[in-house]
Amino acid sequence: MTSPGTNLPAAIVCAISFVVGLLTVAVFRYVSDQNAIRTAKDRLKAHLLALRLFQDQIPVVLRSYVRILLATGHYLRLALKPLLVVVVPLTFLIAEVDRFFGVMPVQAGHAFLVKAHADNRETLNKLNLQLPDGLVSTAPAVHVPSHREVVWRLVGEHAGDYSVQIKSSDEPGLNKSVVIGTGLSRLSPVRLKGQLWKRIFLSAEPPVPESCAIQSVEVLYPSREINFAGLTWNWIWLFLVVSLAAGFLFKSLLGIEI
Amino acid sequence: MKPRVMERGKRSRHVLAYALVLTALLLFPLPGHAYAGPGAGFAVLSSFWSLFVAFLYSAYAFLVWPFRQVFRFFRRRKAYGKASVQRAIILGFDGMDPELTERFMASGKLPNLAKLREKGTFRKLRTTYPPISPVAWSTFMTGVNPGKHNIYDFLARDLRNYMPFLSSAEIKGPKRSLKIGKYKIPLGGARIKGMRRGIPFWHRLGDAGIFCSVIRVPVTFPPEKFPGVLLSGMCVPDLKGSQGTFCLCTTRGDVDKFREGGVRVAVERSGNLCRSYVPGPDDPLTAGSSRELRLEFEFRLDPSKHQASFSVDSQKFKLKVSEYSPWIPVKFRAGLGFSAHGICRFYLKSISPEVEVYVTPVNIDPANPDLPVSHPVTYAIYLAKLFGPYATLGLAEDTWALNEEVLDDDAFLAQCYANHEDRERMLFDALEKTRRGLCVCVFDTTDRVQHMFWRYLENDHPAARGIPVSERPTVIEDLYQRVDTLIGRVTEQIDDKTLLMIVSDHGFKSFARGVNLNAWLHQNGYIALREGSAESGDWFENVDWSRTRAYTMGLNGLYLNLKGREREGTVQPGAEAEALKKELQQKLAGLVDPPSGQVGITRVFDCDAVYAGPYVSNAPDLIVGYGEGFRASWDSVMGKVTSHVFEDNVKAWSGDHCIDPQHVPGVLFCNCKIAEDKPAIVDVAPTMLKLFGLELPGYLDGRPWNVAGSSE
Numbered sequence: 004m005t006s007p008g009t010n011l012p013a014a015i016v017c018a019i020s021f022v023v024g025l026l027t028v029a030v031f032r033y034v035s036d037q038n039a040i041r042t043a044k045d046r047l048k049a050h051l052l053a054l055r056l057f058q059d060q061i062p063v064v065l066r067s068y069v070r071i072l073l074a075t076g077h078y079l080r081l082a083l084k085p086l087l088v089v090v091v092p093l094t095f096l097i098a099e100v101d102r103f104f105g106v107m108p109v110q111a112g113h114a115f116l117v118k119a120h121a122d123n124r125e126t127l128n129k130l131n132l133q134l135p136d137g138l139v140s141t142a143p144a145v146h147v148p149s150h151r152e153v154v155w156r157l158v159g160e161h162a163g164d165y166s167v168q169i170k171s172s173d174e175p176g177l178n179k180s181v182v183i184g185t186g187l188s189r190l191s192p193v194r195l196k197g198q199l200w201k202r203i204f205l206s207a208e209p210p211v212p213e214s215c216a217i218q219s220v221e222v223l224y225p226s227r228e229i230n231f232a233g234l235t236w237n238w239i240w241l242f243l244v245v246s247l248a249a250g251f252l253f254k255s256l257l258g259i260e261i
Numbered sequence: 262m263k264p265r266v267m268e269r270g271k272r273s274r275h276v277l278a279y280a281l282v283l284t285a286l287l288l289f290p291l292p293g294h295a296y297a298g299p300g301a302g303f304a305v306l307s308s309f310w311s312l313f314v315a316f317l318y319s320a321y322a323f324l325v326w327p328f329r330q331v332f333r334f335f336r337r338r339k340a341y342g343k344a345s346v347q348r349a350i351i352l353g354f355d356g357m358d359p360e361l362t363e364r365f366m367a368s369g370k371l372p373n374l375a376k377l378r379e380k381g382t383f384r385k386l387r388t389t390y391p392p393i394s395p396v397a398w399s400t401f402m403t404g405v406n407p408g409k410h411n412i413y414d415f416l417a418r419d420l421r422n423y424m425p426f427l428s429s430a431e432i433k434g435p436k437r438s439l440k441i442g443k444y445k446i447p448l449g450g451a452r453i454k455g456m457r458r459g460i461p462f463w464h465r466l467g468d469a470g471i472f473c474s475v476i477r478v479p480v481t482f483p484p485e486k487f488p489g490v491l492l493s494g495m496c497v498p499d500l501k502g503s504q505g506t507f508c509l510c511t512t513r514g515d516v517d518k519f520r521e522g523g524v525r526v527a528v529e530r531s532g533n534l535c536r537s538y539v540p541g542p543d544d545p546l547t548a549g550s551s552r553e554l555r556l557e558f559e560f561r562l563d564p565s566k567h568q569a570s571f572s573v574d575s576q577k578f579k580l581k582v583s584e585y586s587p588w589i590p591v592k593f594r595a596g597l598g599f600s601a602h603g604i605c606r607f608y609l610k611s612i613s614p615e616v617e618v619y620v621t622p623v624n625i626d627p628a629n630p631d632l633p634v635s636h637p638v639t640y641a642i643y644l645a646k647l648f649g650p651y652a653t654l655g656l657a658e659d660t661w662a663l664n665e666e667v668l669d670d671d672a673f674l675a676q677c678y679a680n681h682e683d684r685e686r687m688l689f690d691a692l693e694k695t696r697r698g699l700c701v702c703v704f705d706t707t708d709r710v711q712h713m714f715w716r717y718l719e720n721d722h723p724a725a726r727g728i729p730v731s732e733r734p735t736v737i738e739d740l741y742q743r744v745d746t747l748i749g750r751v752t753e754q755i756d757d758k759t760l761l762m763i764v765s766d767h768g769f770k771s772f773a774r775g776v777n778l779n780a781w782l783h784q785n786g787y788i789a790l791r792e793g794s795a796e797s798g799d800w801f802e803n804v805d806w807s808r809t810r811a812y813t814m815g816l817n818g819l820y821l822n823l824k825g826r827e828r829e830g831t832v833q834p835g836a837e838a839e840a841l842k843k844e845l846q847q848k849l850a851g852l853v854d855p856p857s858g859q860v861g862i863t864r865v866f867d868c869d870a871v872y873a874g875p876y877v878s879n880a881p882d883l884i885v886g887y888g889e890g891f892r893a894s895w896d897s898v899m900g901k902v903t904s905h906v907f908e909d910n911v912k913a914w915s916g917d918h919c920i921d922p923q924h925v926p927g928v929l930f931c932n933c934k935i936a937e938d939k940p941a942i943v944d945v946a947p948t949m950l951k952l953f954g955l956e957l958p959g960y961l962d963g964r965p966w967n968v969a970g971s972s973e
Contacts, residue, residue, distance in 0.1 A: 042649070049646035052639050056490055057694050058321075059329055059472065258575055 012104055012187065013231040013241070019100060020242045024249025027089050032259040034085040041260045043078040050074055082261075097239070098204045102189045104238035106224035108182040111162050114141055115225075117155045117179070119169050120218040124148050126171060130217070133168040133176065137161050137183070151218075159183030171216050179220040180208060193221040341471070343954025345968070348696065349760040351945070352688075352751065353401075353478065353703035354744055355394055356711050356918060357765035359385045359928045365741045373749035377763070377930045385926040387941035388767045390871045390884050391817035392922045394495060394708065395429055397766035397942055398479040403459030404946025404961040408874030410459035412480060413881060414815040415504075417456075421828050423801055423900070425814055427504065429480050429496040430455055432632075434545070444546045446597065451632060453483040458876060462946040463489055463699060471953055472698035474691035477684060479703065479766075482655065484636035490694075491636045492644065492687070494703055495655040499622040500593070500603040500631070501542050505654050507662045508620040509610075510537035522661025528616050533562040535569075539620050541593035542601050554593040554601065562612050569609055569618075580609040585675060588650035590626055602626040604650045608672060619667055621676070625653045644687055651683040658709035663913045670913075673713060674736065678743075681706040685747060692754055699949065704747075710740045711769045715916025722773055723909035752932070760952065760968070765927035766942060772917035774854055775894025775910045776861050776887060778813045779902045785848065787811040788902060797902035804902065807831065811845060811882075814900040816893050816919040818881025819845065819865070842867055842882055849885065854907045860888040861907065863921045873962075886921030893919065934969040 050070045057063040109115040121127050127146050132155050134140060142156040159165070162184035168176035182188045191207035196218050202210060211217055229236045254261050341347065362383075366375045377383065389397045389407060391414070399412040407413050417428040435449040457480050463473040467488035475481065479495030499505055507523040512530055519525070528537045541554035558573040568581045574591050586607040593601040603623035610617035625632055628645035634653045635641035645651065657680050663673040681704060688702040716725035717733040725733065748763065755761055779797075782788040789808035790797055797803035801812065806822060806829035813819045821838055824830035832838050845865065852862040864886040872880055887893070895912070896903050918925040929940050937944070943963035950957055951965035 045646040045649070049643050052643040052646065053694070056637070056640060056643055057472075060694070060696070062696065063694050 010230065012227065012238070013229045013236075015187075016100075016104060016229060016238050016241050017231070017245050020245035021249045023093070023096070023242075024246040025253050027093065027246070028250045028253045028257070028259055028261070030089050031085040031261055032257065034088045035260075036081060036084075037260045040078070040081050043074060043081055044260070047071065047074040047078060095203075097242075100238070100242070101204075102191065102207055103187055104227055104229070106190055106192055107227040108162075108184045108186070108188050108190065109159055109222075109224060110185055111159050111183050114156055114158050116223045117157060117167060117181070118219075118221045118223065119153045120221070121151045121153070122216045122218055124151055126216040127151060127153055129172040131170055133170060135165050135167065137163060138165055138167065138181065157181075164188075169217060169220055174215060177211060177215055177217055177220060179222065181222050182224075190224055192224055193219055195219045341954065344471075344952065345954070346760045346952045347758050348755075349699050349762065349949060349952060350692065350751065350755065351699070351701045351762045351764060351949075352748065353398070353701065354707040354763065354765050354928075355398075355479070355703060355705050356708035356767060356769050357741075357744065357763075357928050358711070358768035359926060360768065361737065361741065362928055365738060370738065370742055371745040373745045373752060374763075374930060377748070377752075377761075377932055381933050382929065382931040382935040384929045384935070384937070384940050385768075386764060386929040387939060388922050388925060388927055389942065390866055390868075390922055391886075392767040392918050392920070392925045393816055394766055395480045397927070398495070398703070399457050399459065400943050401764070401766065401945050402461040402463070402478060402481075403457075404462060404943055404950075404963040405459050406872055406874060406943065406962045408868075408872030408877040408880065409960065409962070410457055410874075411876035411879055412457050413879070414818055416815040417879065418814055418820065420826060423804075423806070423812070423814075423827070425800070425900070427496070429457055430482055430498075432498065432502055444597075447545050447599075453632065455483045455485065461485075461487075462949050463487060463491075463701065465950060465955055465958075466699055466953055469953070469955055472695060474695045474698075474700045474702075476687050476691055476700075476702040477705070478701055479655070482634070484633055486636055489636075489698075490640045490691075492641060493634045493653075493655075495705065497625065497634055497653055497655040498632070499624055499654050500601055501540070501623065503622070505622040505656050505659060505661065506540075507622050507659050507667065508539055509662075509667050510539075510616075510618040510620065512616045519661070519665045519667075522659070523665060523667065528618070530616060533564070535560050535562065535616055537618065539591065539605065539623065541591075541603070541623060544595050545599055546595050546597060554595055556591050556593055560618070562616065564612060567612065569612060571607060573607070578607075580607060582609050582612060583672065584609055585672075585679070588624075588652075590628075590650065591623065601631050602629040603631075604653075606676075608668070610667070610672075619662060619672075621659060622654055624657070627651060627653050644690070647690065648683060648686050651687075652680050656705075656709075658705065660709055660713055660914060663713050666913075670714070670734070670736070674710070677706050677709055681743070688751075689754075692751070699953075704744070707740060707744060707765070711737055711916045713913050713915070714740075715769065715771055716913065718916075719771055719773070722771060722915055723911045724773075724913060724915040726911075755932075759932075761930075761932045762945075763928065763930035764942065764945060767918040767922075767927050768925040769916050769918050770920060770924055771890045772892045772910050772915055773890045774857075774859075774861065774892075775897070775908045776852075776854075776891055777894040777897040777901070777903050777906055777908065778819065778849075778885065779897050779900065780904065781849075781852070781906045782811055782813065783902050784906065787845070790902065796904055797900075800900040801902070810841060812900070813885070813893070813897060815881075816898060817884050817886075819883040819885055821882045823882075838882070845883060854891070856907070859890060861891045862886065863888045863924075886923075887919070888921065889924050891920065892917045931968070936967040936969065940966060 050067045053067040054064055119130055127148060130153050137160050138157050140155055141158050145154045165181045166178045167181055168178050170176040179194050180191055182190055189207060193206050194208045194211055195202045195206050196211035229238055229241055231241055365371045389400045393414060395412050395415055396407055399410045403410045412428055414428055416425040419426055431454040433452045435447040436452060437448040439446040439448055463475055464487040467473050473489035475491040477492055477494035481491060482493040482497045484491050484493050505522055508526055509523060510526045510528045512528045524540055526537055528535050536559045538555040538557045541556055543551040544554050556574060560569045560571040562569045568579055570579050573589055576589055578586050580586055588604040588606055591603050591605060604626045605623045606621045608619040610619050625634055627634060627641040630641055658677045662668040684704055691700050714736040716722040718737055720730060779788060787810045789805045791803045791805045794803040809822050810832050811819060811821050821832045821841055822830050823832050823834055823838060832841055849862050849865045851860055854861045862885055866884040868880040868882055868884060894908055927942060944966055947957050947961050947963045947965040952968060
């Protein structure tokens with residue numbers, strides 16, 4: 004059994020999924036060509052029925068199979084336009100929700116890793132980590148020259164929002180946020196240089212300055228698992244199932260053809 | 262050209278936009294793109310599901326194919342082994358008349374039929390006694406006379422009460438039901454009993470392994486199981502169980518029933534907002550009293566645009582005056598989850614000064630049939646999914662609405678040709694699916710249009726008086742040309758090995774004068790009315806059966822009031838009955854219409870002489886053969902006794918064929934030479950069996966024709 008507190012993420016994800024289900028179906032209704040979709044689906048069903056009705060006639064079966072492929076393509080093409088309309092806002096929504104539910108803060112007293120990725124091997128030896136009060140290093144830094152990486156093992160003593168600083172001997176320090184605790188927080192697992200698309204989806208911090216010799220700094224937060232209906236879910240699967248269910252419900256209630 | 266180029270440019274831009282976005286998505290593959298909401302989710306899931314089901318079916322078809330082929334090889338050896346054709350197509354055009362066809366061919370208007378005549382065969386096709394569609398098509402499919410298939414007219418009479426019932430099918434409620442208070446919950450579906458007997462020839466072909474597609478042949482309701490596909494035709498009821506009840510929603514005050522085929526329903530108007538309803542079937546849940554289910558709808562008038570916006574059962578559409586809606590699926594809810602599914606079309610007749618909306622009879626929804634209208638049931642659904650909703654009602658063209666002047670000529674024709682186009686699509690699909698075997702398709706438009714527009718073919722038809730000849734449309738000529746074009750399209754699609762046959766069940770003649778035979782029987786002492794009555798209402802309302810010796814109802818049947826058979830029979834079977842039949846035959850044959858001196862009845866046939874078979878006892882005693890230009894009057898058909906025998910027919914229904922069969926033979930065209938001088942419709946079934954190499958059963962009345970090789 005999970006306590007009410009641990010079910011809060013499930014409740015929030017379900018609520019978001021439900022609303023998304025309703026909104027996307029509604030958008031689908033107004034953006035798509037409902038008559039064309041209805042016709043395309045009907046044609047598809049007709050060709051499926053033809054397989055059964057004329058099953059003794061192999062040429063008819065073959066023709067029907069080809070028509071099913073074509074009809075499926077046509078149907079998907081009709082679904083593409085509304086898909087294009089919802090895909091951009093939905094992608095950003097998913098990226099934002101992922102910051103809350105994709106990973107969870109590190110619990111106090113639990114070890115975690117911070118990884119810095121340098122521009123070149125030479126920089127590796129110049130990097131050092133400066134920790135605020137409340138965070139302690141539990142092992143010497145590990146250098147992985149083949150990956151141009153330095154890895155530190157840290158432990159948070161108390162819950163709270165922290166900022167670690169990675170300094171290169173000849174450059175100003177680079178800050179990276181670290182969250183210690185148990186609740187829901189907007190987390191940024193990585194801080195990146197350049198890589199706009201990756202930054203949009205994975206990072207919630209300003210980019211690493213171009214002049215900096217560090218490519219990225221990453222905090223390896225544990226993945227969040229959500230308990231719902233007796234199962235353990237990654238939030239995206241729960242979102243998929245609940246939004247599909249909500250979509251199906253609203254599509255039927257509102258008479259929308261998908 | 263310009264719009265097409267612009268259209269192409271627009272399409273290219275769309276394709277480019279789609280391609281760019283897709284490329285962007287593919288170039289930046291991130292987890293968030295994997296799922297883009299339930300819309301896309303359903304699209305992808307259902308596509309995969311369809312492909313999966315298709316794959317399963319295909320795999321199944323491929324796996325069992327060798328076994329089926331082996332099995333069928335032995336069966337088909339019997340059929341195709343001796344067959345002289347691999348594929349036969351029969352196109353039926355109900356009521357296509359040989360004289361009109363010849364006339365239009367002579368003037369060069371029917372080039373495709375003329376070609377068939379030159380290369381193959383054109384003959385008059387002898388019809389049945391009487392020459393009525395359900396009788397003739399039943400004979401066509403079974404190869405036997407009506408005494409063996411039991412269909413003598415649209416109507417038959419109930420011997421217990423002299424009331425009519427549909428001769429082809431009987432529909433009853435479910436066998437068992439559960440009574441809870443005022444509710445009666447049906448346990449099971451409706452029971453449908455086909456009354457036509459005999460075995461259609463496609464059953465025998467199917468049993469022999471020859472695939473058959475049969476579309477809308479009359480009297481195929483209820484659909485019978487056989488190895489092939491069949492869509493039922495004439496005699497399929499509407500959702501009310503009738504043969505077609507239209508509805509006129511009107512703000513006019515006189516809200517009552519039409520004499521034939523329709524009801525008036527009041528429109529409640531409040532400013533520009535109007536409300537009305539479509540009457541549906543009886544509520545299956547009400548015990549005892551029959552309560553009609555209704556579908557309420559509303560529409561808002563827009564007088565400035567001459568249109569109205571309709572809201573019907575969650576569907577919204579706009580209609581201009583004189584415009585039809587497409588088929589609208591409707592649901593009549595009875596409660597407790599019981600509902601009846603139908604389709605109907607709305608026609609905005611007028612919005613000023615009166616608001617009038619015509620609604621077609623509510624057809625059984627082919628995509629969701631509450632009663633089976635095809636075999637297998639999925640065939641009707643398949644056609645509906647492929648082509649959209651279509652008319653399932655047997656008499657789908659609303660002749661009653663034109664007769665009652667609810668529809669005008671143009672609106673009626675629009676309805677006819679919409680149905681005709683649906684039928685054409687079904688035919689070409691069936692041709693594509695039946696590369697080997699038999700394909701039969703019957704078109705009704707020829708019958709309906711000739712019934713309703715014959716008045717324009719004659720200079721002095723009572724139904725067209727006052728309309729100058731120069732203003733009369735060439736509707737029937739256009740109809741025949743349309744048929745010819747269709748035949749041309751079919752001939753383009755067939756090869757030398759395909760036999761094409763074009764048949765009609767009967768021809769057509771004018772119906773200018775009606776004969777009330779009941780009036781004649783009354784005036785000549787065969788029908789007695791109750792004391793004080795000079796006439797009788799519908800269905801022998803005032804007839805004194807204890808003093809009546811003969812009566813008529815329906816189109817051609819004349820019945821003796823026989824003791825031991827009819828409830829209040831007066832005529833002794835045997836010598837007395839035979840003598841009475843002879844007497845009636847002598848008196849009626851040659852009956853003259855006094856004003857013109859024309860013969861109203863040419864011959865009267867004794868059914869014992871023209872029929873043979875186990876069901877002759879259900880036949881009328883005599884069949885009346887009316888003369889050209891005559892037919893049973895509207896009142897006579899409905900068992901009414903009036904004071905005059907002959908009357909003008911001023912209804913739009915102005916052509917007919919329910920007369921002496923010698924006047925209305927059908928047509929027979931074939932792309933092969935047929936060595937038969939006087940072919941009859943009863944010969945078609947044995948000919949088909951012979952062509953496919955099957956043994957002919959001994960009970961058949963028809964004789965197979967000698968069909969020479971293909972015309973090529």
